[in-house]
Amino acid sequence: MLVQACAGRGETFLVWVAHAALNQATQKSTATLFVEVWRAALYGQEPSAPKGASPRGHALRPGPCQVCSLLDRAAEPGDSAVDVVFFSHPPCSVDSMVCWKVSQLALQPLVAQCDSGIQERLGAVLVDSWMYLLGPPLSLVIPVLWPLLRNGQGFEIAEDVSYAGVHMQNWVLACFGYQYLLWPFRSFVAARIAQSVSMAERKGAKVLCLGALNKAEWMNNGGLSLLRGLHGGARLVHGNTLTAAAVVEAARSLFGAPASVRAPIFVTGASSKVGAAVVLRLLQLGYPVLAHSSDPERLRRLEARARQLAESDLQVTTGLAKGVDTAYWVIGKHDPRVAQYLPRGSRAVVFSVPNPLEESRRKDVVWAPGGILQLDTARLAKPRQFSNLLAENEIYACHAAGIVTAAHADWTDELGEVCVDAMSLQWEAALQMGFSLPPLPRAAGNLPGSPGQRGRRKADVAVIGAGPSGLATAAALVEKGVDVVVLERQSEIQGSWQEHFEGLSITTRAGSCGLPGWPVKLVTGSDELAANDYVQYLRAYSARFGLDIRCGVEVTDIEDQSGQWCIFTAEADGAQGKWFATELVIATGKSVAPSLPAIWSSEPVQHHPAIVHSSQVRGPELQKAVAAAGQGELLVVGFGNSAADLCSKILAQVPGGTVHVSLRRVPPIMRRQWGPLRLEWFARLFSYACDKNGDRLAQLMMHLIEGDIQHLFPADLPRWKARQERHIPTIDRDGSLVRQLREGSILLHRGVEDLEATDLKKLGIRFRGDDQRRDFSTVVLCTGYRTSLECQGGLSRDAVRARAFFVGLGPEQRDLLPLQGIGREAQKVAAQVSDMLKLRMRQSERDWGREASESSPERTKDKDL
16 A cells, blocks of 8 residues: 555655545545544554544554555446446546645645644644645646556546436546646547546446536537447437526526516526526526527527527627626526626526635525435435535436436437427436425525615615715615615616716726726726716616615705604606605715806807707717817817817817817816826825825826926916816826817817807807907807705705715815725715614614613602602
8 A cells, every 4th residue: 555655744645635636526535534644644643543642652553545445446337237327527626727726625624624733733824835835736647647546547436326226336537627628638638538438338337427528519529429439339418408407497496487587587608508408498488588608609599599489588698797687697607707797686596617606705696506406315225425526415417317317218318409398308207216406595585775675765874866976885885784775866877977978988997987896897898988888887886786776766855854864855757755764875976967157157148059068069069069160160168078078079070170168277187198107096196195285296297298288278377276176187088188289279268258149150259368259150168067065955954964974076085086086985985874873773772771771660669769
């Protein structure tokens, strides 16, 4: 024996590592062997020595090694003929190219079963370090070492047992997960599978069950190429039919009847053999399905198969972001990103290996394993020694398919695509042989803040406004278990981004304008973000966190009624309503209504057709502005980001055009990117500086990048102090803004001194310090917006300002790029609201305890005395 030849503790450790690497994914005796060998190596004890024995009283004596005995045993079948051989590979040995996680998983049973002395002397960190170092090289050595130890055979018989009269064996091949992905190992894996299948046939096996070894079409074409090498009449099955049937039955049990499913079932990995069968079977049962695959061609083939059904409600997509709108998921492809897309409170059936939800912290998602069955242990001839990392009474459906096939001599080979019509037949046969679904988790009720109770009128927290600030605050609160309702006056979630000119793109890059807990790039892969894209992100964000948002509800008044907020609303149907909340968060934003200076809202010119606010520049108005720029008759009032973006957009359509700009102060102009330096990096430094230093930094950056551009502006105009006035600097996206200023495509003027309507189409305007009057056919007012505190009297009362929480309204804005700071401000406010709710609850409990004490009989008797 190998262990008998080891005289030192270091050699004992290395031998154990080799054995553990060979058996960690399968042998249940590995954990026991691990503890015994480590005790011998560290304390000098024999494996059978008691725990309390002195380490100095026992010398390390060589003994029989259980693992070596197992390896030395020839891989011969038992006395009776084998009915089924199930082929598998170690699922946890090295399932990724890096191999680190696997070694850690192998170590978990070790640390859990070690006595306190070993844990104290070694510690989990030390053992993890050893395995991290030894795991990767061993994963490369084992495929070569294994056949040498197994007399040239690249597999090991891990289980030999009978179930319901069917004699089955489980052969574990020395083929690890990463080898299916790397081209140098592909021919090696295919050859080893073919060799093992041929050997099983020669040993008299009647059914050969491939299971996961048909996962790659290039390898054996779903088993079809292996069939040509069989000569003894053995039947070859891949087990996908019963797997798909088990997934469908789990989905039916977890989701309910088709009539109760309110949204399509989102199926990932829908282009695989099992995934396609699951989709088609769900469609047959009357469920709506949204199928996902990254391969558009396979999706088209799936749609063609679905059209053959009498009635099918199938939609397809190549983006995971579409899944946030539904609470019903079937996960058939391993993708770590899946856990980020599952909406809060959703239900999922998972049959991908590995399971992306097992290690996620999504406790707000109810999920059940798919493709796993329970067997009737009373039908086992003896206890199982091997269960592929499952419980003793659990078995993979693809494994059970071989047993069911062996019990039905009239069934033929199961290869290639799954026959959907055979799924119910195989499922009934499996039930008759004692297989069943594992107990499914109970679906959770309505989570706090979820949109389940539509008739309610009370919540712990009411958030007014479903823009970025309101959604971020509500999401942070529901993550803390707070019941939240969001009231939004518009008919749908869009923030203020639909109130801007057509074609607006957001200044901040996509990577820096996401809200907490869900990055924008999960929805769009582009670094540039249009306003419409951001609106779609906001809607997906609210669906991802399962927020209770009431659209079409406008707040008309707010009252503080004895510590509780009473919110008066006007509903979408014209009815008046009331909402009650313990805490109130006002997040109505800074862009509620256009802000018009007095000179532009005066009666003579207020309704002149030449005047338009930037929020209305879309469609015909945009084309009118482009035509006016071509004639030099376009005036833009203001020079903030909206004005700068609009000027650049119009001049891109009219290369030789001219845009006149009227401004009262000189804004700081900052390049969004200068060489490798990004504005987002500098913005964080800007937020930490005080107001005066922040403005100095902005001016310094402008001077370093653009040079002296002060002469481009009208003389004697004051500078715009972005930080002190809580305004956003004018961002030059690609340097085109300053270039257009230098070229004269953008002509700057002082503020408007006087204006009059020269005719029905043009306005005559005179700028300060200029005696000449100029005619403009289009005037675009980029003069900003008013906040809700300026528009709605109910929100601006002193009582509301004193006790309500405000987010995203400007006074606390310290960021150079506001979208970058919304998340931090929202999380800060959410923490304050949560703390206030806890304080009120403790106060209420103390008051209740005081009242109960005062009303007790003893206290009443004392008062009477």
